[in-house]
Amino acid sequence: MLGQQILSGLATGSLYALTAIAVVVVFRNTRTINLAQGDFAMIGAFLGIVFLKDWGLNYYVTILLVVACCIVLGFGVERIIMRPIANSDWLTLFTTTIGIYYILHGVAGLFWGRDTKAFPLTFDPTPVDILGAVISQGHLYNMGWALAIGAVLYAFFNFTKQGVAMRALTDDPEAAYMMGIPVRFIVLLTWGLAGFIAGFVGILIAPIIYVSPEMMDEVLVKGYVAAVFGGLYSIQGAVIGALLIGVAENLAGGYIGSHVKTATAFVMIVVLLAFRPQGLIGIQKRREI
Amino acid sequence: MSLLKIDGLEANYGPVTALRGISIEVPEGGIVTLLGANGAGKSTTLKCISGVVKPRGGTIEWKGDKILNRSPNWITRAGIAQVPEGRRIFKDLSVSENLMMGAYTRSDRGQIRSDEERVFELFPRLKERSKQLGGSLSGGEQQMLAIGRGLMARPTLLLLDEPSLGLAPLLVKDIFETLLKLNQEWGLALLVVEQNVTMALKVSQFGYVMQLGQVMVSGPSAELRNDAKVLESYMGVAQ
Structure with missing residues (x-):
């Protein structure tokens, strides 16, 4: 029972982790707390239904298309909305993303309605056994994808020129600019990366939580809380935070009662901020916002 | 023809006028130094050349082409690289x-x-x-x-902003030796902003002394080196 709770907690946590990574990457390169990160994924989930059900496309083609659309969405948000106000203070940037959040909610409601929809593709409900712990196939599948995406992100940030440049921009934007690194282009890529991650999260989470304009609200909040675990700066910190939240809320839900499940993440963040306001992983150099 | 030719360059740094029409030249394969007290406008000059600060007026010519409103990306591609003040290396990389x-x-x-x-x-x-x-x-x-x-x-031209700042004397010597090597063996032209007047005038061929956004004195480094009075009056320190 315990192993099972932990395992499925890690599975949900891995999706929080992807969301948290996107929140961190956008924040540290643009000072923007992106409240619309979850809604990028929500749009992706609705598009997934369109591609799978209405257009009758293959599942893998659907994933490709959804991720591509979400990248374009990220690019569009940067070019059209965020770039003109890029030099504003953090509150303006944050408030603008609230606007984007409501616009995307509205767009989804307009096109696809406000009702909850079932994702056309569901997992075989037969659970699988891993070392004595039983886990649903959906969770296992998502964990596998999250690991693969994590590996891709790791390779991107460490072995590609644009990925290293993204980290250089985090480190010292002015020095990066002096080196001839095209800062605006890297910021555009950063939002594209947020879209890339959201596309996968949307398509992976849809079969588990159903699809509606509000589907990502809770996930976003948990992803954000996880990001705070990393001081909104450290990717490792955010991932650890996300996994902890996933496991803790599952344990709380299983042993205390399902009504405390959602509250768990908030209890954790309050405790964390009280004792380590800089985040779980000590970041002294986190930029002032 | 000089590699870099700056003429009547004017720039603001925020609300402050940082450069009031300065003219500087760097010949191909030369070492030129820019001296002056804090706030004289040396760093701003370098930042204008590398495209980080947009000048208000004047011209910058690189190999005969005007490059005044080019981006740092373009300027780096064209062959001008900058070693910024305070090193500014990427600490997490x-x-x-x-x-x-x-x-x-x-x-x-x-x-x-x-x-x-x-x-x-x-x-x-x-x-x-x-x-x-x-x-x-x-x-x-x-x-x-x-x-x-x-x-x-x-780069064909390397801009260095206070390369010796904060280093132990032995290391300062190493850095200046490296600069000479880059110039003589790699064939690089150098424009060096320095507070270490003695060293800068020893390695360079030509020097400019700036004060409050203007070039006050310029000449071959060997001459500036012996002109103690000039240096004293513009650097605010006796050398």
């Missing part, structure tokens, strides 16, 4: 990654690799520490890395 970022504007992979080897030959310490994070290096090593990163852009 490894030594190799820092060098990689210096070569961001290039795509000739094989050449980039051989240039990295050249930088490692110049600074063997960096090779030993190539996997270490930039932030873990000592001050002297960080300055080597900042210079190495600038060299990775394959």
Whole structure:
């Protein structure tokens, strides 16, 4: 029972982790707390239904298309909305993303309605056994994808020129600019990366939580809380935070009662901020916002 | 023809007028130094050349072409690299990654690799520490890395902003020896902003003394070196 709770907690946590990574990457390169990160994924989930059900496309083609659309969405948000106000203070940037959040909610409601929809593709409900712990196939599948995406992100940030440049921009934007690194282009890529991650999260989470304009609200909040675990700066910190939240809320839900499940993440963040306001992983150099 | 020719350059730094019409030339393969007290406008001059600060007036010519409103990306590609004040290396990036970022504007992979080897030959310490994070290096090593990163852009002209600042005397000597080597063996032109007047005038061929955004005195370094009165009056310190 315990192993099972932990395992499925890690599975949900891995999706929080992807969301948290996107929140961190956008924040540290643009000072923007992106409240619309979850809604990028929500749009992706609705598009997934369109591609799978209405257009009758293959599942893998659907994933490709959804991720591509979400990248374009990220690019569009940067070019059209965020770039003109890029030099504003953090509150303006944050408030603008609230606007984007409501616009995307509205767009989804307009096109696809406000009702909850079932994702056309569901997992075989037969659970699988891993070392004595039983886990649903959906969770296992998502964990596998999250690991693969994590590996891709790791390779991107460490072995590609644009990925290293993204980290250089985090480190010292002015020095990066002096080196001839095209800062605006890297910021555009950063939002594209947020879209890339959201596309996968949307398509992976849809079969588990159903699809509606509000589907990502809770996930976003948990992803954000996880990001705070990393001081909104450290990717490792955010991932650890996300996994902890996933496991803790599952344990709380299983042993205390399902009504405390959602509250768990908030209890954790309050405790964390009280004792380590800089985040779980000590970041002294986190930029002032 | 001079490599870089600045004429009547004017610039603001925020609300403050930082440059009031300065004219400077760097000949091909030359070492030119820019001296002056804090706030004289030396750093602003370098930032105007590298495109980081947009000047208000005047002209900057690079190999005969006007480059006044070009982006730092364009200017780096054209062959001007900057070693910024305070080194400004990327602390969370490894030594190799820092060098990689210096070569961001290039795509000739094989050449980039051989240039990295050249930088490692110049600074063997960096090779030993190539996997270490930039932030873990000592001050002297960080300055080597900042210079190495600038060299990775394959510049014709290297702009150096206070390369000796905050270094122990022995290291200062090393840095200036490196600069001479870059000039003589690599054939690079250098424009060096310095507070260490003695050293700067020893390695350079020509010098400009700035005060409050203007060039007050200029001449061959050998002459400036002997003009103690000039230096004293504009540097605010007796040399």
